[in-house]
Amino acid sequence: METPHLVIDGVKMRGNIERMAGVAQERGVALRPHVKTHKIPRIAGEQLEAGAAGITVAKVSEAEVMAEGGIEDIFIAYPLVTESKIRRALRLGRTVSLIVGVDSLEGARRLSEAAASEDAVLDVRLEVDTGLRRTGVPAEEAANLAATIESSENLRLRGIYTYRGYVLADGSPTLDLERAGLEEGRLMVSVADQIRERGIEVEDVSLGSTPTAPYAGGVEGVTEIRPGTYVFYDRMQARLGVCSLDECAASVVATVVSRPREDLAIIDGGSKTFATDVQPNAAPLNLEGFGHVVGHPEAVLERLTEEHGMLRVGREDDLAVGDTIRIIPNHVCSTVNLHNEVFLKDGEGGTERLKVAARGKLE
Amino acid sequence: METPHLVIDGVKMRGNIERMAGVAQERGVALRPHVKTHKIPRIAGEQLEAGAAGITVAKVSEAEVMAEGGIEDIFIAYPLVTESKIRRALRLGRTVSLIVGVDSLEGARRLSEAAASEDAVLDVRLEVDTGLRRTGVPAEEAANLAATIESSENLRLRGIYTYRGYVLADGSPTLDLERAGLEEGRLMVSVADQIRERGIEVEDVSLGSTPTAPYAGGVEGVTEIRPGTYVFYDRMQARLGVCSLDECAASVVATVVSRPREDLAIIDGGSKTFATDVQPNAAPLNLEGFGHVVGHPEAVLERLTEEHGMLRVGREDDLAVGDTIRIIPNHVCSTVNLHNEVFLKDGEGGTERLKVAARGKLE
Numbered sequence: 001m002e003t004p005h006l007v008i009d010g011v012k013m014r015g016n017i018e019r020m021a022g023v024a025q026e027r028g029v030a031l032r033p034h035v036k037t038h039k040i041p042r043i044a045g046e047q048l049e050a051g052a053a054g055i056t057v058a059k060v061s062e063a064e065v066m067a068e069g070g071i072e073d074i075f076i077a078y079p080l081v082t083e084s085k086i087r088r089a090l091r092l093g094r095t096v097s098l099i100v101g102v103d104s105l106e107g108a109r110r111l112s113e114a115a116a117s118e119d120a121v122l123d124v125r126l127e128v129d130t131g132l133r134r135t136g137v138p139a140e141e142a143a144n145l146a147a148t149i150e151s152s153e154n155l156r157l158r159g160i161y162t163y164r165g166y167v168l169a170d171g172s173p174t175l176d177l178e179r180a181g182l183e184e185g186r187l188m189v190s191v192a193d194q195i196r197e198r199g200i201e202v203e204d205v206s207l208g209s210t211p212t213a214p215y216a217g218g219v220e221g222v223t224e225i226r227p228g229t230y231v232f233y234d235r236m237q238a239r240l241g242v243c244s245l246d247e248c249a250a251s252v253v254a255t256v257v258s259r260p261r262e263d264l265a266i267i268d269g270g271s272k273t274f275a276t277d278v279q280p281n282a283a284p285l286n287l288e289g290f291g292h293v294v295g296h297p298e299a300v301l302e303r304l305t306e307e308h309g310m311l312r313v314g315r316e317d318d319l320a321v322g323d324t325i326r327i328i329p330n331h332v333c334s335t336v337n338l339h340n341e342v343f344l345k346d347g348e349g350g351t352e353r354l355k356v357a358a359r360g361k362l363e
Numbered sequence: 364m365e366t367p368h369l370v371i372d373g374v375k376m377r378g379n380i381e382r383m384a385g386v387a388q389e390r391g392v393a394l395r396p397h398v399k400t401h402k403i404p405r406i407a408g409e410q411l412e413a414g415a416a417g418i419t420v421a422k423v424s425e426a427e428v429m430a431e432g433g434i435e436d437i438f439i440a441y442p443l444v445t446e447s448k449i450r451r452a453l454r455l456g457r458t459v460s461l462i463v464g465v466d467s468l469e470g471a472r473r474l475s476e477a478a479a480s481e482d483a484v485l486d487v488r489l490e491v492d493t494g495l496r497r498t499g500v501p502a503e504e505a506a507n508l509a510a511t512i513e514s515s516e517n518l519r520l521r522g523i524y525t526y527r528g529y530v531l532a533d534g535s536p537t538l539d540l541e542r543a544g545l546e547e548g549r550l551m552v553s554v555a556d557q558i559r560e561r562g563i564e565v566e567d568v569s570l571g572s573t574p575t576a577p578y579a580g581g582v583e584g585v586t587e588i589r590p591g592t593y594v595f596y597d598r599m600q601a602r603l604g605v606c607s608l609d610e611c612a613a614s615v616v617a618t619v620v621s622r623p624r625e626d627l628a629i630i631d632g633g634s635k636t637f638a639t640d641v642q643p644n645a646a647p648l649n650l651e652g653f654g655h656v657v658g659h660p661e662a663v664l665e666r667l668t669e670e671h672g673m674l675r676v677g678r679e680d681d682l683a684v685g686d687t688i689r690i691i692p693n694h695v696c697s698t699v700n701l702h703n704e705v706f707l708k709d710g711e712g713g714t715e716r717l718k719v720a721a722r723g724k725l726e
Contacts, residue, residue, distance in 0.1 A: 002424075002447060036669060058670040061365075078631075078670065079620045081685050084365060103621050106684040134671040135621040135629050257442045258466050258498040266498050268441075272700050272722075277634040277667065279642060304640065306399060306696060307421040307441065308497040321469040322444050333669060337635050338700070340723035359635075360703035360723075 001351075003255040003324065004269035006339045008354075011347035012249035013231060014046065020213070020230045021051040027217040027225070032056050032075055032206065034228030037333045039358035040342070041069020043231065054097070056226045060088045061361035063098070069357070073097040075206075077161060077226065079107045079127065079135055086114040093122065099158055103127040103135050108149050115154035124149060125161045125204060130187050131171050132164040139191050146195040146202075159204025160195070162188055163226070166211045166240060173284050177240065181215025184208070189221035211240050234332035235292045236278050239285045245292055248328045250336065252291065254309065256323045265299070265319045267309040267327075274304060274327070275334030291327040301327060364714075366618040366687065367632035369702045371717075374710035375612035376594060377409065383576070383593045384414040390580040390588070395419050395438055395569065397591030400696045402721035403705070404432020406594065417460070419589045423451045424724035426461070432720070436460045438569075440524060440589065442470045442490065442498055449477040456485065462521055466490040466498050471512050478517035487512060488524045488567060493550050494534050495527040502554050509558040509565075522567025522586070523558070525551055529574045529603060536647050540603065544578025547571070552584035574603050597695035598655045599641050602648045608655055611691045613699065615654070617672065619686045628662070628682045630672040630690075637667060637690070638697030654690040664690060 024031035030053040035044045044055050044066055054073030057063045063074045078101050080086050089100050102108050102124045115122040126146055129136030137145050142160065149157045166180055167173050169187065174180050184207055192202040208216045208225035210233075217225040229236075232250035233243040252274060254267040274290045280302075281288070289300040290309070299317065303310040313319055329335040336342065337359050344352045387394035393416040398407045407418050407429055417436030420426045426437045441464050443449050452463050465471050465487045478485040489509055492499030500508050505523065512520045529543055530536050532550065537543050547570055555565040571579045571588035573596075580588040592599075595613035596606040615637060617630040637653045643665075644651070652663040653672070662680065666673040676682055692698040699705065700722050707715045 002445070081620050082365070082618055103623065104684055107621070110685070129623060132668075133624075133627065134666075134668060134673055136623060138623065255445055257444050258470070260466065260492060260499060260501065261496075264496065271638070271640040271697050275634070275639070276642075277639040277669075279639075303497075305495075305497060306640075306700075310497055321467055322473070334634050337669075338723065360701065 001343065003253050004273045005253055006336060006342045007251055007253050007326070008232065008342050008344045009249045009347070010344050012247060016230050016233060016247060016249060017047055017050045020227060023214050024217065024225055025051065029217045029222055030224040032224055032226050033231065034077070034226050035062065035066060037228040037231050038336060039356045040354050041066050041071060041357060042354060044069065044071050047231065053224070056228070059361060060085045060092070062358040063092055064088065065358040065361070067092055067096045071096070075099045075125070077101050077163065079103045081107050081110055083110070083114055086111055090114060090118050090120050090122065093120065099123040099125055101125055101127050101161065102149065103137050105145060105148060108145065108152065108155065112152040112154045121154055121156050123156050123158050125159050125206065126157065128160050128162045128188065128191050130162040130164045130184055131167045131169045133171050136162060139187060142191045143194045143198055146200050147198055150200045157200065159202050159206060159223070160188060160192055161204070161206040161226070163207070163209060165209045175240065175284050177211045177242070178215045181208070181212035182219060184212055185216035185219025185222050189219060192221060210237055211242050229333060232332045235287060235328050235330045236285060239287060245328060250332050250342070251294065251326045251328045252335065253324060253326050256319050256321055256325065259319065259321055262315045263312060265311040265313050265317070267311055267325065268307065270304040270306045270308045272306050272338060274301070274309065274329050275331050275338060276304065277334045278331040287330055291329045294326040294328065296325065364706065366616050367636045368616055369699060369705045370614055370616050371595065371705050371707045372612045372710070373707050375610060379593050379596060379610060379612060380410055380413045383590060386577050387580065387588055388414065392580045392585055393587040395587055395589050396594065397440070397589050398425065398429060400591040400594050401699060402719045403717050404429050404434060404720060405717060407432065407434050410594065416587070419591070422724060423448045423455070425721040426455055427451065428721040428724070430455055430459045434459070438462045438488070440464050440526070442466045444470050444473055446473070446477055449474055453477060453481050453483050453485065456483065462486040462488055464488055464490045464524065465512065466500050468508060468511060471508065471515065471518065475515040475517045484517055484519050486519050486521045488522050488569065489520065491523050491525045491551065491554050493525045493527045493547055494530045494532045496534050499525060502550060505554045506557045506561055509563050510561055513563045520563065522565050522569060523551060523555055524567070524569040524589070526570070526572060526589070528572045538603065538647050540574045540605070541578045544575035545582060547575055548579035548582025548585050552582060555584060573600055574605050592696060595695045598650060598691050598693045599648060602650060608691060613695050614657065614689045614691045615698070616687060616689050619682050619684055619688065622682065622684055625678045626675060628674040628676050628680070630674055630688065631670065633667040633669045633671045635669050635701060637664070637672065637692050638694050638701060639667065640697045641694040650693055654692045657689040657691065659688065
């Protein structure tokens with residue numbers, strides 16, 4: 001097998017899938033994993049088999065790929081605002097159970113108009129910003145927008161959702177995941193209650209990232225968690241204390257192509273192989289380098305150019321030209337996204353080549 | 364056309380291609396563009412038509428895709444060290460003119476052994492490190508390695524090459540491109556002379572990145588330049604003073620999907636759409652944000668999550684949900700690499716959808 005390539009330890013992956021399914025079951029909430037981490041219908045299928053109620057995606061194209069792969073319950077956790085995408089969602093909604101996100105009056109108007117023109121009713125969830133300051137209506141405006149949605153004949157308000165990861169309400173990152181998760185859960189339940197006070201039903205209160213899902217999912221009134229990264233885990237999650245490095249199921253296999261200096265080994269993977277969105281030395285994670293070099297804990301993947309990885313090694317390190325190493329990436333979701341295929345090992349000597357089917361799509 | 368997508372202004376691209384061909388001609392050197400920027404055989408073909416002598420790639424897989432696309436003169440500017448890749452290169456060398464990189468004794472041994480087993484002679488160029496501290500033999504060791512290569516019956520030493528971009532010999536980045544380029548050129552010519560003093564012929568002295576090629580290419584004794592980014596240019600190159608923002612031919616088209624706060628607009632492209640390897644606020648470029656928002660110079664693409672771009676906008680800014688904007692990425696090479704396809708506009712109303720054929724490959 002040529003390098004660089006991304007290898008998935010199927011045994012670890014299945015362990016991760018089952019553990020999170022167990023967390024959801026214990027908390028009494030539904031699990032709707034975000035498949036952006038793997039973008040592979042086959043793996044989504046394994047999550048469903050282990051008890052997930054459905055899946056989450058960020059794009060219509062991802063939903064289409066997953067539906068084609070046999071997934072029948074899909075939440076597009078993203079505001080769809082262009083007519084063509086809304087029409088694609090409506091089309092998809094005829095064959096699978098589909099919910100789409102909405103976070104603005106204008107967005108609701110567009111969804112409603114498109115649905116009306118096809119005599120359809122679109123299930124929607126209202127996105128609430130709980131601190132990440134990206135999409136999502138501010139909590140204090142949620143009830144008003146919910147009322148508008150409720151008044152539209154072609155939209156059915158299913159509930160509310162949020163995503164925020166390991167930040168607090170003011171947007172600051174934190175390593176106190178219990179605090180972050182409980183705060184996230186309580187905020188969302190309070191928003192749901194505000195909407196219910198208007199006489200509007202709120203069935204779904206959906207939230208939770210890999211780091212916060214176990215805590216947020218335990219808050220009374222929460223109905224669903226949507227973690228994604230847990231399927232593989234990564235170095236960032238290990239640093240957050242969510243998993244051990246040994247539980248990380250995805251790693252990049254690379255070859256040492258040069259050893260030009262005593263303290264430097266060059267591998268055949270750079271920024272087109274390892275994602276660079278989780279940078280070294282950034283607070284609060286302060287990761288050293290772009291990945292964890294398995295079996296060479298002192299080695300630091302210090303710099304990347306497009307196809308070169310510069311590994312600072314000890315002078316005594318015996319890495320030689322032609323050696324193969326394995327690296328757990330800082331952020332697995334964006335790293336998988338760089339690869340056309342991954343290699344899934346079944347733990348019994350078998351390796352299956354899987355296409356990252358939903359990557360690189362127009363939305 | 365759905366968003367986000369990458370659009371190429373064909374008129375600007377052709378202008379860029381012709382200008383660099385003109386630079387090479389004026390300096391009296393060959394132009395062998397690195398196609399890692401676009402990874403599209405059709406565009407490589409346009410570079411050849413405009414006068415390029417051949418192309419440069421970083422991977423065997425890229426070479427294979429380009430050969431399949433009709434390109435007949437290819438330099439793999441990367442040390443190939445695994446048997447399977449070397450054999451693929453040997454196979455390719457039977458149908459196209461091929462040169463491969465080498466930068467170590469062990470690498471030379473492996474190339475030679477594989478070539479011998481097929482009774483072939485492999486054309487190689489010796490890579491010299493001139494400051495970037497990645498692959499490449501240190502300058503002072505080049506002559507010894509050249510002598511070893513020369514003594515191998517199955518390797519033919521064609522010359523030497525380097526890449527370093529806008530750094531000086533000590534590895535520090537600089538905005539003084541003339542100094543960087545002249546230094547790069549003189550260093551390489553002096554290495555070539557050291558090798559010749561051993562009685563070894565050095566036909567090719569190949570170097571030059573988009574920022575340094577015009578200067579390094581003018582140094583007496585240099586025979587070839589290998590810039591890549593110039594085909595599209597990007598915000599980084601504009602900041603370096605190599606081009607104007609208006610000459611940047613590639614940009615990402617995105618849609619405003621949410622305008623949750625007065626000072627915040629959210630677009631449907633994040634770190635899976637815009638490369639993050641050239642980070643904001645990093646010296647010496649100190650770029651603000653992840654791209655230049657065309658027509659909204661005050662807007663800053665401040666943060667990215669995977670599918671969300673957070674645009675800090677003025678309170679007076681009239682960007683609304685559904686609006687389309689165009690953003691010139693910080694680093695176009697790694698940004699193109701995120702996309703499966705690009706949309707090439709011919710300037711006469713026609714748009715062609717081109718597959719980024721050589722992206723995401725195993726090497």
